[in-house]
Amino acid sequence: MLALRIAWRSFLRHRRRSLITASAVSFGLGLMLASVGIAEDSHYRMIDMGVKLGSGHIVVQGKGYQRDQTLDYLVTKPDEVQKRIVGVPGIRQIAPRVRASGLIRSGDTSSAVLVSGVDPTIEPLVSSIADPKKRKKGDYIRPLAEMPNRNWPADIYIGSELANTLHVGVGDKVVLTVSPKGGGRPESAAFMVRGIFRTGSDELDAMYVEIPIDEAQRLLKIGTSLTQLAIILEDNVTTLQTTAEIKRRLAGMTLETLPWQESMKELYDTIVIDDGGNYVMFAIIFAIVAIGIFNTMLMSVIERTREFGVMMAIGTNKFLMFRIVLAEAFVLALFAAAIGVTLGLGLHYWVSSVGIDIAKWAGEDYQVAGVVFDMKIYSRLTAYIVAKWSVVVGGLVLVSAIYPAYRATRLQPVEAMRHV
Amino acid sequence: MSDVIVHVKNVQKTYKQGSIEVHALRGVTLELARGEFAVLAGSSGSGKTTLLNLVGALDVPTTGEIDVEGRMLSSMTGKDLAELRLRRLGFVFQAYNLIPVLSAYENAEYVMLLQGEPAEKRREKVMKVLESVGLKGMENRRPTELSGGQQQRVAVARAIASEPALVLADEPTANLDSKTGSDLVATMRKLNEEHGITFLISSHDPKVIRHAARVIRLEDGAIVSDERQNGKPAVGYNPVDAATEDSEAWRGGNADGEDYDGD
Numbered sequence A: 001m002l003a004l005r006i007a008w009r010s011f012l013r014h015r016r017r018s019l020i021t022a023s024a025v026s027f028g029l030g031l032m033l034a035s036v037g038i039a040e041d042s043h044y045r046m047i048d049m050g051v052k053l054g055s056g057h058i059v060v061q062g063k064g065y066q067r068d069q070t071l072d073y074l075v076t077k078p079d080e081v082q083k084r085i086v087g088v089p090g091i092r093q094i095a096p097r098v099r100a101s102g103l104i105r106s107g108d109t110s111s112a113v114l115v116s117g118v119d120p121t122i123e124p125l126v127s128s129i130a131d132p133k134k135r136k137k138g139d140y141i142r143p144l145a146e147m148p149n150r151n152w153p154a155d156i157y158i159g160s161e162l163a164n165t166l167h168v169g170v171g172d173k174v175v176l177t178v179s180p181k182g183g184g185r186p187e188s189a190a191f192m193v194r195g196i197f198r199t200g201s202d203e204l205d206a207m208y209v210e211i212p213i214d215e216a217q218r219l220l221k222i223g224t225s226l227t228q229l230a231i232i233l234e235d236n237v238t239t240l241q242t243t244a245e246i247k248r249r250l251a252g253m254t255l256e257t258l259p260w261q262e263s264m265k266e267l268y269d270t271i272v273i274d275d276g277g278n279y280v281m282f283a284i285i286f287a288i289v290a291i292g293i294f295n296t297m298l299m300s301v302i303e304r305t306r307e308f309g310v311m312m313a314i315g316t317n318k319f320l321m322f323r324i325v326l327a328e329a330f331v332l333a334l335f336a337a338a339i340g341v342t343l344g345l346g347l348h349y350w351v352s353s354v355g356i357d358i359a360k361w362a363g364e365d366y367q368v369a370g371v372v373f374d375m376k377i378y379s380r381l382t383a384y385i386v387a388k389w390s391v392v393v394g395g396l397v398l399v400s401a402i403y404p405a406y407r408a409t410r411l412q413p414v415e416a417m418r419h420v
Numbered sequence B: 001m002s003d004v005i006v007h008v009k010n011v012q013k014t015y016k017q018g019s020i021e022v023h024a025l026r027g028v029t030l031e032l033a034r035g036e037f038a039v040l041a042g043s044s045g046s047g048k049t050t051l052l053n054l055v056g057a058l059d060v061p062t063t064g065e066i067d068v069e070g071r072m073l074s075s076m077t078g079k080d081l082a083e084l085r086l087r088r089l090g091f092v093f094q095a096y097n098l099i100p101v102l103s104a105y106e107n108a109e110y111v112m113l114l115q116g117e118p119a120e121k122r123r124e125k126v127m128k129v130l131e132s133v134g135l136k137g138m139e140n141r142r143p144t145e146l147s148g149g150q151q152q153r154v155a156v157a158r159a160i161a162s163e164p165a166l167v168l169a170d171e172p173t174a175n176l177d178s179k180t181g182s183d184l185v186a187t188m189r190k191l192n193e194e195h196g197i198t199f200l201i202s203s204h205d206p207k208v209i210r211h212a213a214r215v216i217r218l219e220d221g222a223i224v225s226d227e228r229q230n231g232k233p234a235v236g237y238n239p240v241d242a243a244t245e246d247s248e249a250w251r252g253g254n255a256d257g258e259d260y261d262g263d
């Protein structure tokens, strides 16, 4: 209490110096929070996009499928899987999928595609491809059972680039050819273009098609098997934890359960590298904060050599001297953290409301690891993140004051008092 | 209780400045009795500060020995010496004595806080000592809001508030005008006479020397004279006089407070 009282008064007494130092620290913290917020948001968007365009937060697939994506590795008992993982906390949706490569043809033109058999009732809830916002024309595909006429060809949903290549529009017929399991004769079937999407990703827009899952299973001759179950969570933060729980529940089945960090390795690596870049910036900010505090506190100790000498002569022990200096750094840290958080949150709200248009420097479409990304980034901060970085910066302030505080304890009263 | 509060035995202090040796004290022997009001006189550079620092356990003699209240300083650990300074000695320095960020009240209270005195006792004591040095009503002023003389009075208040056996004052009036300086010494003399506190004051100021019951003259690191003056009773030579009893009443309270934990 005494140390804090003296520290607080010294802080006020040297207002100018305190303010200059505190503002440097606050500025650093504010900047850090703002960049963390932006990074968090861009990562959130990348992950969200990746999850929605790719295979969910977690994918359950036949053991070996990740390495060799063929029909040799299937989820043969999807009902059993569903039954086992139902009720795992954090799961929002489970989307069954059948994926295989194929050839699409219209008239004389043909193109290689990735065929995805999906459940048309679930997909719009989890995939941004099925999202009406990404739809250029038409509607989303219907389940086979809901077709007005059983003899009509099934629906197919294709990308805008592919539609251009094939010169087809909504309502036109295309033929899809796939190689069924077991390597028999290729199977072909006619489909009607039900809708055309545009994600901005060249890969998806030119090479990806969706058809009803039962039609895919029939063509590929895999019965009720799936290539994967994409699991979408309420929140990405529980991904690893939920993965572990699902793995536990699926023990004994020849399956692999992968979080997006593993199933979409490229995306994950991009985020890690991006974080790395941020940490370099933080290291620089840390260095500035540390040097600033070190200087200020050392100056304060040297300036008060005589004062400290008197205090020690009349009985102040080294431990109290140490705490007086640290307490001053503590007051500084508190003050700086308060301003820094205010500044950081200010920037956060500003960026959150206006957004940063990355189109300017990213070109037309911004793609990371084949995933298209919104053209505007906002800011995303949680109380935890704000608290974490404030504590880190505050801790750094205290650590930087340790040597100056130690210097104060090394003063010899007699010599210190000769110093005016 | 021993009559002799300080016993300086053949003390030498030599400072080394590069290859040059400065003999600040050349064999000083001195006894100070409890209750004395002694002035260490001598021109600048005669060794007054050096001697006070040695007696105050702020520095160690090159040769010789010093006892304070019967304890040999050279046999004590650093921690014991710090305790001795905190509990048995009071200090007043030439200037800039006060903690600039604390009020007069808080400065006077400071040593008692370190001693771990209970709040109630501190409060009572601080008000009493500030009044006795003539600063009643100025408790909340910061050092910068006090004159030099008032600041030194706060320093004296702080030194005596902790109930030390001995107050060491190094040229306490050097930065004061002569009237203010005289008043300060008169105050210290009054505290000595009324409460039996022992003072050892260094000074080359004639007005200070005039108040002294005993004047020890230093010249070039050696004592050249040591005499009682003014025909005043040498209080310290009669330790069981009325002043001592009076001082017990004045002190009041008990000394064993809880340990001060600093926060």
Ligand SMILES: Nc1ncnc2c1ncn2[C@@H]1O[C@H](COP(=O)(O)OP(=O)(O)O)[C@@H](O)[C@H]1O
Pocket (backbone or CB within 6 Å): B015, B016, B017, B022, B023, B024, B042, B043, B044, B045, B046, B047, B048, B049, B050, B051
């Ligand atoms: N730390 C020191 N280093 C070197 N010389 C010193 C030191 N302290 C005091 N002296 C010298 O010792 C002598 C006595 O000094 P001091 O005790 O300060 O005298 P006074 O207080 O009577 O003016 C002086 O010559 C002074 O220059």
Ligand SMILES: [Mg+2]
Pocket (backbone or CB within 6 Å): B048, B049, B050, B170, B171
């Ligand atoms: Mg001196």
